[in-house]
Structure formats: structure tokens, C-alpha cells
Amino acid sequence: MKNIVDKALEKYPAKTFKQRKKHIIVKDSENESQDIAANTRTVPGIITNRGCCYAGCKGVVVGPIKDMVHIVHGPIGCSYYAWGTRRNKATAEKEGDTAGENFIEYCFSTDMQESDIVFGGEKKLKLAIKEAMELFNPKAISISATCPVGLIGDDINAVAVQAEKEYGIQVLAFNCEGYKGVSQSAGHHIANNKFIKDVIGKGNKDFSDKKFNINILGEYNIGGDAWEVERVLNKIGYNVIATLTGDGSIERIKNAHKADLNLVQCHRSINYIAEMLEEKYGTPWLKTNFIGIDAFSQTLRDMAIFFDDEELTARTEAVIAEELEAIEGEVEYYSERLSGRTAFLYVGGSRSHHYQNLLSTFGVETILSGYEFAHRDDYEGREVIPFIKPDADSKNIEELKVQKDEKNYRVIISPEKLEELKKVIPLNEYKGLIKDSPEGSIIIDDLNHYETETFIKILKPDMFFSGIKDVFVAKKMGVMAKQLHSYDYSGPYAGFRGAINFARDTDMGVYTPSWKYVTAPWKTEPMIVGNVEEEVASC
Amino acid sequence: MLDKTPKELYERKALRINPAKTCQPIGAMYAALGIHKCLPHSHGSQGCCSYHRMQLTRHFKDPIMASTSSFTEGACVFGGGSNMKTAVKNIFEIYEPDIIAVHTTCLSETIGDDLKTIIAQSQSIVPEGKHVIHASTPSYVGSHVTGYSNMVKAIVTYLAENTETPNEKINIIPGFVSPGDIREIKKLLQLLGVPFIMMPDTSGVVDAGMTGHYDMYPAGGTKLEDVKDTGNSKHTLALGSFSSEAGAAELDKKCKVPMDTLTMPIGIEAVDRFLMTVCKLTDKEVPYEIEEERTQLVDLMLDSHQYLYGKKVAISGDPDTVISMTEFVVSLGMIPKYIVTGTPGASFEKQIKAILVKAGIEEECKYKASGDLFELHQWIKNEPVDLLVGTTHSKFISRAEDIPLIRFGFPIIDRYAHAYMPTTGYKGAIRIIEMFTNAILDRQDRDCAEEDFEMVM
Numbered sequence: 001m002k003n004i005v006d007k008a009l010e011k012y013p014a015k016t017f018k019q020r021k022k023h024i025i026v027k028d029s030e031n032e033s034q035d036i037a038a039n040t041r042t043v044p045g046i047i048t049n050r051g052c053c054y055a056g057c058k059g060v061v062v063g064p065i066k067d068m069v070h071i072v073h074g075p076i077g078c079s080y081y082a083w084g085t086r087r088n089k090a091t092a093e094k095e096g097d098t099a100g101e102n103f104i105e106y107c108f109s110t111d112m113q114e115s116d117i118v119f120g121g122e123k124k125l126k127l128a129i130k131e132a133m134e135l136f137n138p139k140a141i142s143i144s145a146t147c148p149v150g151l152i153g154d155d156i157n158a159v160a161v162q163a164e165k166e167y168g169i170q171v172l173a174f175n176c177e178g179y180k181g182v183s184q185s186a187g188h189h190i191a192n193n194k195f196i197k198d199v200i201g202k203g204n205k206d207f208s209d210k211k212f213n214i215n216i217l218g219e220y221n222i223g224g225d226a227w228e229v230e231r232v233l234n235k236i237g238y239n240v241i242a243t244l245t246g247d248g249s250i251e252r253i254k255n256a257h258k259a260d261l262n263l264v265q266c267h268r269s270i271n272y273i274a275e276m277l278e279e280k281y282g283t284p285w286l287k288t289n290f291i292g293i294d295a296f297s298q299t300l301r302d303m304a305i306f307f308d309d310e311e312l313t314a315r316t317e318a319v320i321a322e323e324l325e326a327i328e329g330e331v332e333y334y335s336e337r338l339s340g341r342t343a344f345l346y347v348g349g350s351r352s353h354h355y356q357n358l359l360s361t362f363g364v365e366t367i368l369s370g371y372e373f374a375h376r377d378d379y380e381g382r383e384v385i386p387f388i389k390p391d392a393d394s395k396n397i398e399e400l401k402v403q404k405d406e407k408n409y410r411v412i413i414s415p416e417k418l419e420e421l422k423k424v425i426p427l428n429e430y431k432g433l434i435k436d437s438p439e440g441s442i443i444i445d446d447l448n449h450y451e452t453e454t455f456i457k458i459l460k461p462d463m464f465f466s467g468i469k470d471v472f473v474a475k476k477m478g479v480m481a482k483q484l485h486s487y488d489y490s491g492p493y494a495g496f497r498g499a500i501n502f503a504r505d506t507d508m509g510v511y512t513p514s515w516k517y518v519t520a521p522w523k524t525e526p527m528i529v530g531n532v533e534e535e536v537a538s539c
Numbered sequence: 540m541l542d543k544t545p546k547e548l549y550e551r552k553a554l555r556i557n558p559a560k561t562c563q564p565i566g567a568m569y570a571a572l573g574i575h576k577c578l579p580h581s582h583g584s585q586g587c588c589s590y591h592r593m594q595l596t597r598h599f600k601d602p603i604m605a606s607t608s609s610f611t612e613g614a615c616v617f618g619g620g621s622n623m624k625t626a627v628k629n630i631f632e633i634y635e636p637d638i639i640a641v642h643t644t645c646l647s648e649t650i651g652d653d654l655k656t657i658i659a660q661s662q663s664i665v666p667e668g669k670h671v672i673h674a675s676t677p678s679y680v681g682s683h684v685t686g687y688s689n690m691v692k693a694i695v696t697y698l699a700e701n702t703e704t705p706n707e708k709i710n711i712i713p714g715f716v717s718p719g720d721i722r723e724i725k726k727l728l729q730l731l732g733v734p735f736i737m738m739p740d741t742s743g744v745v746d747a748g749m750t751g752h753y754d755m756y757p758a759g760g761t762k763l764e765d766v767k768d769t770g771n772s773k774h775t776l777a778l779g780s781f782s783s784e785a786g787a788a789e790l791d792k793k794c795k796v797p798m799d800t801l802t803m804p805i806g807i808e809a810v811d812r813f814l815m816t817v818c819k820l821t822d823k824e825v826p827y828e829i830e831e832e833r834t835q836l837v838d839l840m841l842d843s844h845q846y847l848y849g850k851k852v853a854i855s856g857d858p859d860t861v862i863s864m865t866e867f868v869v870s871l872g873m874i875p876k877y878i879v880t881g882t883p884g885a886s887f888e889k890q891i892k893a894i895l896v897k898a899g900i901e902e903e904c905k906y907k908a909s910g911d912l913f914e915l916h917q918w919i920k921n922e923p924v925d926l927l928v929g930t931t932h933s934k935f936i937s938r939a940e941d942i943p944l945i946r947f948g949f950p951i952i953d954r955y956a957h958a959y960m961p962t963t964g965y966k967g968a969i970r971i972i973e974m975f976t977n978a979i980l981d982r983q984d985r986d987c988a989e990e991d992f993e994m995v996m
Contacts, residue, residue: 013632042585042609045626047634050609052586075645075678076555076881077562081590083932085597092542105541105935106913111555112679117649127553135554136543147584147646148679151615178584179610179646393611449604450633453753469592472602476753518751 001026001440008454016043023445027437034434038445039375041182041393047449049346049469050372054078056187057176058144060269064088064220064245065253067101069138071108073125073156074146078178083107087486088220089227090247100249101138108132112148121154129163129171140170140250150177170250172198182393183373183446185268185349192272193400195244195253200277201408203255210239212307215259217274217285218266218350221246223491228498229290236300236319237312244270257281257405260412261306263288263299267430268349268374272400278428280402282410284418287426290494292357293324293331302425306413323496331361334503338510339363341462344455346447346470347484349374353433355465355484358493362503367459369437370444379443381432449473463506478518480509540939544913546920556913557932559855560881562678563686564642565591566715566782568605570690571640573739575760578636579605580626582619582654582673583644597952599745604755606630606639610646619647620657627671628664636756637763641673642690648677670763672697682882683949684781684857687715691739691786694766701770701794708734708772709820710796712786714779714803714859715949716963718742718759723961724778724804727814731823736765736772746958770794774820778813779803779859780886802890803859804963806867806971807836832965839969840871843976848872850979851924855879855915855933856948858887858908860962864928864947865891867968869898871975876924878906879915912936926978943978945971 005024009017022037042048051059054072059082063070072079084105092100110128112121129141141163143156160173172194180186207213214233219226226246233240241259242252257277262285264274274285286302289295297320304316341364345352352369359366371378377385413421421427434443442459444451452470456477464474465484474481482488482505490505492498564581568591571579581588588607595603606629608614608622623641630639641654654673665671674693676686691712711728713721721742728735743759769775775790775798777783787798804813810833814825851874854861858880865875878891887908895901905918912929916936927933927944931953937944951957961967980996987993 011633013628016629016633041611042607043625043629044609044622045580045606045629045633046609047604047606048585048609049589050585051589052584055586055589071554075562076558076560076682077564077587077590077645077678079555080558080561081594083557085593101543103543106543107557109555109558110553111558112645114677114680117645117679124553131549131551131554135545135549135551147644148649151646151649178586179612179615182609182611392613396612453755468596469589469603472596472600473753476602476747476749476751478751518749 001442004458005442008451008458011450016046019043025434025443027434027439027441027443029439034380036376036379036434036443036445038371038379039182039185039373039394040391042446048446049448049467050183050446052178052184053176053180053187053190054144054146054178055082056184056269057174057191058082058142058187059086060184060220061188061191061245062142062144062174064090065248065250066090066092066104067138067249067251068140068142069103069108069132069136070142070144071110071125071128071132072144072146073110073112073121073149073154075112075148076109078146079107079109086220087222087489087491088246089224090221093249095251103136103138117148117152120152121149122159125154125156125159126163129159129167133167138169140172143171143173145173145175145177147178150175150179170198181397185373185375186394186397188269189272189397192270192276193398196273196276196280196400196402199250199253200256200273201254201281201405203251203258205255205258207239207241207255207258212238212309212312213241213259214238215241215256215262216243217262217264218270219243219246219290220266222485223487223493225290225492225494225498228492228495232300232319232323232495236315238303244273257283257408259283261286261303263303264430265290266350268378271430276400276402280405281408282412284412284427287430289354289357291351291354291498293327293361293496293499295354295357296495297324305425306421306427327496327500330500330503334500334507335362337507338503341365341510342367342459344461344464344466345369345484346372346452346466348372349378351484353378353436356436358499358502361499362506364463365438366441367438367461368442368444368455369433370447371433372446374445377430377432379432379434379445381435382430453477463510478515482506482509541916541935544916544920544939546917548917548921555911558881558911559879559915559932560682560684560857561594562645563676563681563683563689564644564678565594566683566686566688567640567642567674567676567690568592568603569595569715569741570687570694570739571642572603572744573741573760574638574640574694574766575762576637576756577640577760578630578634578638580630580639580641581605581607581644582623582641582652583608583646584610587644594950594952595745598950599958600955601745601747602753603745606634608647615646615650618650619652620660623654623657624661624664627661631664631666631669634755636669638670638672640690640694641671642676642686643673644676645678648675670697681884684715684859684882687782688785691783692789694739695769695786695789695793698763698766699770699790699794700767701796704771705773706734706768706771708736708768709817710769710772710775710787710790711735711737712775712777712783713737713740714782715857716803716860717949717958718744718746719957719959719961720963720967723964723967727829727964728817730826730828731814731817731821733817733821733823736769737761738766738769770796772796774798776801776813776816780890781858781882781884802866803863805860805863806968807833807840807870807965808866809863810963810965810968829965832969836965836968839972843972844872846976846979847972849874850926851876852926852928853877853915853919853924855912855929858882858884860948862887862890862894866894867971869894869900871972874900874903876904876922877915877918878904879910879912880908881911883909916940926975943982945974945978
């Protein structure tokens with residue numbers, strides 16, 4: 001396999017070969033520590049799949065909060081491309097008697113023009129906020145910076161502070177210019193910092209009448225994923241205070257410090273908040289996986305172990321049994337139809353790991369996986385964090401240090417008990433993708449177009465799960481391909497029911513009769529039979 | 540749906556809501572894809588490039604390739620020259636295009652990267668016979684249509700040559716339209732027997748078929764020798780003033796190829812003018828096949844008039860296509876009640892006004908350049924229309940107000956097959972009428988009382 005990798009990269013110029021080689025490993029359990037290079041700058045011209053800091057901040061973390069007006073400060077493109085394209089579903093929720101708000105269908109921008117670049121755009125931004133207030137009177141506003149904003153020196157923080165005073169609502173400024181960091185990842189970090197500094201902890205709602213208060217962190221409700229997970233959690237008896245940030249609401253997020261446990265689904269995008277919530281408020285976090293039947297069941301059991309309540313544990317087992325029974329037949333059906341196949345998984349910063357369990361449920365083996373923008377800890381596990389050297393490209397992303405919040409800090413579980421629990425459930429820890437990957441499988445960071453095409457040709461997977469920019473390439477090569485960012489406009493894929501949706505969609509992709517027609521009949525059947533026979537006879 | 544949009548009009552000066560445009564580079568990327576064996580390159584941070592490839596892929600449901608300089612914070616301070624050079628080396632060695640067509644973003648434009656110099660300095664790493672060209676496409680000026688126009692102009696600036704060997708061809712710059720539209724225009728020229736160069740030509744690139752193997756550079760696209768040869772043509776027709784005029788004017792300036800700007804050949808009058816102009820330039824006569832299509836179109840216009848006459852339409856999208864669509868709607872006896880483009884430019888309002896004044900309906904219609912879908916929705920809330928014509932983004936208004944939407948223009952990211960089908964030519968006009976009448980008749984079938992339900996319509 002190692003030779004295959006070297007051969008695949010042969011075409012690269014020497015310098016590029018050297019750079020890219022560090023980002024590819026072959027899983028080998030004999031080798032105790034398998035280092036992978038990650039979260040480094042993209043090689044120019046390599047045809048990366050990566051996006052930018054703005055996409056990670058506004059597009060991923062901030063944008064799904066439904067009851068805020070998200071103003072993108074920049075030329076029109078950035079807001080336009082993030083308009084309705086990431087399927088973070090949301091519905092307005094009533095608060096008491098007042099109708100809830102939902103701005104998800106809208107796209108707001110300051111639509112900067114040449115004069116704004118020359119003379120600065122602060123004036124226009126202020127006016128845009130005023131217009132948003134007069135038109136919508138929202139509870140809160142976000143301002144997201146785009147590339148030119150940092151360059152021309154617009155002070156969006158000052159504008160936000162002034163607007164807060166003037167209108168008496170929260171105005172959150174995010175300095176998420178596209179060139180910051182090396183990928184979407186920097187944007188996650190910037191968004192996390194802001195939520196810890198200015199949002200979480202501001203709420204005063206009392207949850208003392210409720211048991212088992214939790215938050216779901218790093219779950220963006222793509223295609224309704226969070227709703228499906230919450231359906232099961234509610235059935236067991238949990239009370240979800242806030243989801244960050246799928247179908248999210250600013251009011252709920254303000255109260256997130258009231259939870260007893262944080263569930264971390266997407267480690268990459270939200271681990272900063274999870275960690276800081278622990279330091280500041282004492283809330284432990286649990287690495288969960290809602291994707292895949294076994295994985296989700298395990299997550300539910302881990303949660304029960306954490307809360308250590310007899311009734312909750314019994315309820316957990318009952319609900320798991322009930323849910324499994326409901327889908328049993330379908331699991332069997334799809335396993336028969338899909339098993340024995342191989343897959344490539346290339347998604348942003350978390351799904352390439354999470355979906356391996358789901359695929360294996362149906363007998364599909366992942367032979368190549370990778371992340372666009374994950375860090376070494378997402379590949380190798382959090383134990384490598386102390387050894388990650390910060391590099392020049394990411395050093396300007398603030399490493400926020402938080403203090404214990406004396407008023408709101410709680411000891412939820414005694415330190416001794418916590419240490420005990422850590423031995424049985426993934427509390428405050430994440431083991432990463434490599435440990436769970438099949439032996440001999442290839443793991444690639446920042447997989448580019450050349451490598452995609454080359455490895456498809458070499459390894460000939462039966463299916464390829466990636467994003468919109470890749471799927472039609474794979475399809476043209478005759479490989480069934482599905483999007484695991486947008487779920488090809490289907491979903492949910494999380495939870496028990498989601499697993500079946502996923503299997504159904506994959507099954508459709510594999511079994512559609514259309515594949516049979518790729519080669520025209522005249523390419524395989526001789527057209528003039530008589531002539532061929534004559535030639536044979538004359539030989 | 541869109542519950543926060545109030546009926547009361549509110550004049551905004553700063554807050555753009557639900558735009559009817561996007562930014563320049565995606566247009567430049569699309570134009571560059573219309574050159575055979577060309578890799579578009581985005582000189583900026585990589586987010587732009589990803590977004591632009593995504594949006595084009597969503598529209599065409601086909602692979603869209605482009606590379607990027609992947610700026611980091613350091614490059615913003617020291618300039619993107621070394622990023623560009625690294626990219627050029629990697630691209631030619633790994634992806635082997637014949638030509639790299641560079642466009643810029645708001646980032647590289649704001650920091651003032653001098654691409655002409657960077658490209659000149661990169662010549663030593665450009666393989667023999669290969670090219671690197673560039674267009675300046677600042678996102679804070681105009682729209683994606685401007686970006687298309689700038690890239691077409693740059694292609695001419697860098698590549699067109701007048702070698703004083705006349706080729707007796709007509710150059711056609713088709714404007715920001717789909718490959719289905721371009722194929723239809725080419726078909727008309729072939730039927731006329733007119734030698735031509737279509738540039739750029741995305742047919743066979745972004746609508747490539749399924750063969751079981753992937754071609755990074757599909758068979759389509761204007762060949763490099765034809766791009767160069769545009770300088771030897773006898774005339775250029777720029778279809779659409781916003782998207783095509785600048786390129787044609789550059790050809791005139793650089794290679795002395797005379798030009799005319801025509802409206803995009805969408806709708807009966809625009810197609811008539813297109814054919815008449817081509818015939819006059821080439822001394823050709825309209826052949827029977829084309830004439831037959833026109834008779835079919837007029838036949839259809841008369842057959843279906845009772846469903847269309849007097850119907851009010853709201854049209855939004857890119858200026859060149861919206862102008863032609865407005866004219867066609869008028870020729871069907873419909874009222875283009877609201878006409879909006881997100882692209883700025885006084886000439887839009889001027890051209891729309893001329894159409895409305897000629898039809899004697901200017902008073903009853905509202906039109907605006909640099910408008911947006913939020914305002915259009917507010918207008919509709921105040922006085923509704925029977926049909927919406929626009930891109931996928933109008934589907935929210937369609938649902939909120941229960942008005943059927945005819946998907947037209949760029950982008951259409953929620954339907955299939957549209958990029959194969961023309962809206963240009965008489966054939967395209969026939970298709971538009973089919974879409975209009977289907978929408979109206981479906982509506983009648985759905986809404987009428989059971990006793991009014993008709994078998995024949």
C-alpha cells in the first residue's frame with residue numbers, strides 16, 4: 001500500500017511531493033504512533049476542496065442560529081453563496097405567547113462597493129444595522145467580516161459596541177476574514193471564542209425542575225439530524241437546553257452553561273467551547289457519535305453511565321430496544337444488498353470518522369478516508385494536542401484562556417468519580433479517526449483533485465462519499481457517489497431512523513438501473529454480423 | 540415562508556437582502572470554462588474558489604474545475620506573487636492545461652496585486668506553447684455578469700491576433716447563457732451556412748455526457764487556435780450589452796474587427812433581429828428549416844394567446860437575459876409588471892424603458908437595476924402578479940405568495956436538465972411558451988371548482 005501511495009504521488013513536482021507525502025498515511029497498528037500532517041496551509045494550485053475562515057464561522061457555526069439577523073460585511077458573493085446552501089434546518093419556536101423568529105430564508109449583506117473599499121465601509125455597516133432594526137427588530141445581530149474588511153481596517157467591533165448601546169440588543173462581531181488560518185477551521189475557533197466570551201452565561205433561565213440537562217454541541221441539524229437525535233433523547237428523558245447551533249436560538253445558547261453534560265458531536269468545530277465550558281462552569285463533555293446504529297446506541301449508554309440513574313438506564317435500554325426493533329427488518333434488507341462493498345470517505349472535519357460505523361453496519365468497508373481541515377487531534381486523538389506545534393499561518397487565531405466563573409461554577413461530579421468514569425466512557429476525550437480505521441486503509445489530509453482521481457483509479461471503490469465538487473467527478477468515472485455534506489438533499493442520516501434513510505439512499509445509488517446504460521449497445525455488439533462471420537471463414 | 544417581509548415599502552440604502560446578483564469571479568470562471576483545455580484560476584483566498592465551483596456545479600450538475608492561489612494572512616501582507624508562481628508550476632505539472640485563465644477576488648484587488656507583472660515574472664515556468672492570462676475581477680464592482688465580461692475581454696487582450704489572413708468568419712460572443720442556449724445559436728448559424736467562431740463556448744464542457752470515464756478537459760470549449768483567429772474575423776456580434784460588449788469592443792480596438800451589440804436572441808423579436816443581422820453581414824438567406832421554426836412559434840403564440848394575454852409577470856435575473864425576456868413577454872401580450880436585476884448599470888433601465896414605452900405600458904410597470912428580491916417581494920405583496928420568472932432564489936416568493944415560478948437564468952440549482960435546453964432561438968421561445976402555459980394551466984387545474992374542471996384546454 002505504501003508503494004501505491006508513492007507511485008500515486010510520482011507526478012508531483014519535488015517540493016509538492018515532499019509537502020503532500022506528510023499528509024498521507026496507511027493505517028498500520030504495528031506502528032505505535034502514526035503522525036499525520038494536518039491543518040497546514042494549502043498548496044497553491046493543487047485544486048483543494050477547502051473553503052475559508054468566513055465559511056467556517058458564518059457558514060457553519062453562526063449562520064444556523066435562526067432568530068438573529070446575520071449581516072455579512074463585504075461584497076455580495078460571500079453572503080450569496082452561504083444563502084440556503086448548507087442545509088441547517090430550523091423552525092421558529094414560540095416563546096410564551098410571542099411568535100418565534102426565523103431568518104434562515106434570508107440573506108443579508110452590506111454589498112460593499114468600490115467606494116466602501118476606498119473610504120471604508122463602517123458607515124454603511126452602521127446604516128445596514130439601523131435598517132435591519134427598523135425592518136425586523138431582531139433580538140440579536142451578527143456581523144461577519146470578509147476578506148477586504150480586515151485589509152481596509154473597518155473596525156466592526158467598534159460598530160458592534162456602538163450598535164449594542166444604541167439599540168439595546170446583542171450585536172456580535174466576528175473577525176472571520178477569509179484569509180485567516182488555512183481553512184474553515186479558523187472560523188470555527190473564532191466563532192467559539194465569541195460565544196464563550198459574550199453569549200453563553202448571559203441567560204438566567206432556571207432548569208432546577210428538570211433532570212438530565214444537556215447541551216448538544218457541534219450538531220448543525222443538516223437535513224434534520226438534530227431533530228432526530230433530540231426525538232430519541234427526549235423519549236429517554238433528557239432535557240436539551242441548547243443545540244449549538246443547528247436550529248439554534250440565541251436565548252437557548254445564552255443558557256448553555258446550565259447543562260450538566262455537553263455532548264460533542266463534531267469535535268473539530270466545537271471542542272474549544274466544550275473545553276472552555278468545563279474550565280469556566282465545570283461542565284464535563286462526552287464525545288458522542290449519533291451516526292450509525294451501534295455508535296448511537298453506545299452514545300446513549302455512555303450518557304446513562306454518566307448520569308448513573310437507575311430509571312434513566314432502564315429507560316435507555318428500553319428505548320434502544322424499541323428503536324432497534326422498529327428498523328430491524330430494514331437493517332437486514334439493506335445489509336444483504338450493500339455488504340462486501342468498499343467506500344472512500346472524504347468530508348470536512350468530522351463525518352469521515354463518524355460514518356465509518358454506519359457504513360460497517362451495512363457491511364461496507366472504508367478503504368480511504370480523509371478530512372479537509374481537521375487537526376492532528378481529530379486524526380490521532382486528543383493526546384497529541386500537547387505536541388502540536390502552532391505554525392505561522394494559524395498563530396493569529398486567538399487562543400482564549402478562561403477563568404473559573406465563581407458564581408456559576410458547579411461541581412457536577414466529584415473529581416474522583418470523574419476519573420473513574422473516564423476509564424469507561426469518552427469523557428473530555430476523543431480518540432480520533434485513525435484508531436477506528438480499518439487496517440491498511442489510506443488516510444489523507446486535504447485530499448485534492450489529483451489524488452481523488454488517482455486513488456479512484458487505483459483502488460476502484462464501489463462508492464465515494466464526499467462533497468458537491470467531487471461527486472460528479474466520481475460519477476463520471478462510473479463510481480456511485482453521494483454527498484455527505486448536504487446528504488444529496490435527503491436526510492436525516494443521524495440516529496436510528498437516519499441510518500435507514502442513509503442505507504435507502506445508498507441502495508438507490510448502487511441499484512439504479514441507469515448504470516446499465518453507460519455503454520451504448522453498439523460499442524459491445526457487432527453491428528454487421530454477416531461480415532464478421534465471412535472474415536472468420538476466410539482466415 | 541419569508542414571514543419577516545413586511546408589505547409596507549421601506550427604502551434601504553445599505554442593507555442588501557436576498558440579492559439578485561452574485562460577485563464577479565464566478566462569471567469569469569464560467570467564461571474561462573468556455574475555452575478548450577483551460578483551467579480557471581482564482582487569485583485570492585480559497586473560499587471564493589470553492590464557493591464558485593460549488594454554485595456552478597449545483598447549476599450544471601457536472602464537475603466544475605478551477606484552482607486557487609490559496610492566500611494566507613501572510614500573503615495578504617506581502618502580496619500573492621509567490622502563491623501565484625507556486626500555483627502555476629503545480630498546475631502545469633499536475634493538471635496539464637493548455638491555458639490558465641486567472642481571475643481575481645476582492646482580496647487580491649484590495650491589496651493591489653499586479654498580476655500583469657506576476658505573470659510576466661512567471662514566464663520561465665510556463666511550458667512552451669502554453670499560456671497564462673488574467674482578468675481583473677473585483678467583487679465589489681458590478682456583478683457576476685461583469686466578471687464574465689471582464690474575462691472575455693481579457694481573453695481577447697491576451698490571445699486574439701490579427702494576422703491579416705481574413706477567415707471570413709463571424710465571431711459570436713454569446714454572453715452569460717447556458718450551453719443549451721449556445722448550442723441553439725450554433726445550430727442557427729450552421730443552418731444559415733455561416734462560418735463562425737463562438738467564444739467562449741461552454742457546450743461540451745459543463746454539459747458533458749456520461750461515458751464511464753472522466754475527462755478533466757472535456758471535448759468542448761473554443762479551441763485556442765480559434766480564440767486567436769477571432770482577430771481575423773470579418774465581424775463580431777456581441778449578444779447582450781452587459782456580458783458581451785466589452786469583449787467585442789476590445790476585438791475592434793485590438794484587431795480592427797468591426798462589431799455590433801445585439802440583445803440576446805431570446806424571444807421572437809430578438810431572434811428576428813439576430814438572423815437579419817447575420818444575413819445582412821453574410822449575404823445569406825434564412826433557410827426553410829429556420830423559417831419553419833418561426834412559423835411554428837407564431838402558430839403557438841396564436842394558439843395559446845388566451846392563456847397569456849394580459850397576464851402580469853415579475854421578471855428578475857441578469858440584465859441581458861431579463862431585457863430579452865421582457866421584450867418577449869410584451870410580444871406575447873403579457874404585462875412585465877416588475878423587472879429587476881441585481882446588476883448595476885443605467886443601461887438596463889434605459890433598455891427596459893424603451894421596450895415598455897414602445898408597448899405603451901411604462902406607467903403600469905416598475906423596473907430597477909441594482910434591486911433585490913426582498914424589494915421585489917414587497918412590490919408583489921402590494922400588487923400581485925400571475926407569474927414569476929427568475930432563478931431558483933425566487934422559489935421562496937413563489938411559495939410565500941402562491942405564484943408559479945418559471946425557472947430562467949442563472950442559477951437554477953433545484954431542477955434538472957435545464958442546461959441542456961435552449962431559451963434562445965425560435966426553439967427556445969417555443970420552450971418558454973410551453974413553460975408559461977404549463978404553469979398557468981396546471982394552476983387552473985389545481986384551483987378551479989370541480990364542475991369547472993376541463994378535459995380540453
